[in-house]
Amino acid sequence: GQQLNQSPQSMFIQEGEDVSMNCTSSSIFNTWLWYKQDPGEGPVLLIALYKAGELTSNGRLTAQFGITRKDSFLNISASIPSDVGIYFCAGQPREETSGSRLTFGEGTQLTVNP
Amino acid sequence: DAGVIQSPRHEVTEMGQEVTLRCKPISGHDYLFWYRQTMMRGLELLIYFNNNVPIDDSGMPEDRFSAKMPNASFSTLKIQPSEPRDSAVYFCASTRRNTEAFFGQGTRLTVV
Numbered sequence: 001g002q003q004l005n006q007s008p009q010s011m012f013i014q015e016g017e018d019v020s021m022n023c024t025s026s027s028i029f030n031t032w033l034w035y036k037q038d039p040g041e042g043p044v045l046l047i048a049l050y051k052a053g054e055l056t057s058n059g060r061l062t063a064q065f066g067i068t069r070k071d072s073f074l075n076i077s078a079s080i081p082s083d084v085g086i087y088f089c090a091g092q093p094r095e096e097t098s099g100s101r102l103t104f105g106e107g108t109q110l111t112v113n114p
Numbered sequence: 115d116a117g118v119i120q121s122p123r124h125e126v127t128e129m130g131q132e133v134t135l136r137c138k139p140i141s142g143h144d145y146l147f148w149y150r151q152t153m154m155r156g157l158e159l160l161i162y163f164n165n166n167v168p169i170d171d172s173g174m175p176e177d178r179f180s181a182k183m184p185n186a187s188f189s190t191l192k193i194q195p196s197e198p199r200d201s202a203v204y205f206c207a208s209t210r211r212n213t214e215a216f217f218g219q220g221t222r223l224t225v226v
Contacts, residue, residue, distance in 0.1 A: 003202070020153065033214060033215075035217075040209075040219075040220075040222075041219055042118075042205050042217030042218050042219050042220050043157075043205075043217045044217070045136065045214050045216070048214050055136075088157065090215075101147075101162060101170065102147075102159070102215055103159075104157040105156075106156045107156060107157075
């Protein structure tokens with residue numbers, strides 16, 4: 001089956017630093033999504049990527065859909081304390097049989113020290 | 115729209131009891147997913163429905179788990195009998211085809 005490898009598993013940074021995390025897959029995805037989960041809440045969508053090579057920004061967040069369709073990265077610039085949480089990548093496969101099914105990475109736990 | 119609504123938010127039950135988790139998807143979404151989240155295994159897809167029909171239940175751990183979607187606005191995930199290892203956060207998510215999945219706030223289940 002499909003697998004997503006997300007790294008790093010955890011990050012401890014100082015406020016104001018930039019952050020980078022990435023996901024790689026053993027197979028091709030049509031869509032890459034990045035979610036953030038706050039404690040006690042469900043994952044919330046941050047950025048969606050639909051085309052190979054696409055680079056998309058959302059405020060201090062920037063994400064790219066790898067040209068091979070097997071990887072994606074998320075950058076957070078000038079981190080702030082409220083960036084704390086778990087970040088998940090998710091891939092949506094080609095839609096022949098799987099519809100909108102998502103495969104999730106293991107998550108990156110981000111801690112920001114003031 | 116109020117988003118995906120799950121109930122209850124928290125459930126504590128004794129081993130052997132039946133547990134029913136509920137989900138109301140976003141109106142107009144034709145896909146509904148049930149996920150389980152644990153520290154050890156992360157987010158696992160249990161089952162998903164398309165137009166109220168179960169499409170893939172290969173993630174359901176065992177026969178103690180069952181899910182239904184009697185109509186487009188309601189789904190249940192039932193565990194009978196429950197066991198301590200079922201303790202986890204269970205999420206429901208919904209989406210339209212080829213759009214992003216929106217998650218509910220989850221049900222934190224503790225089986226003692």
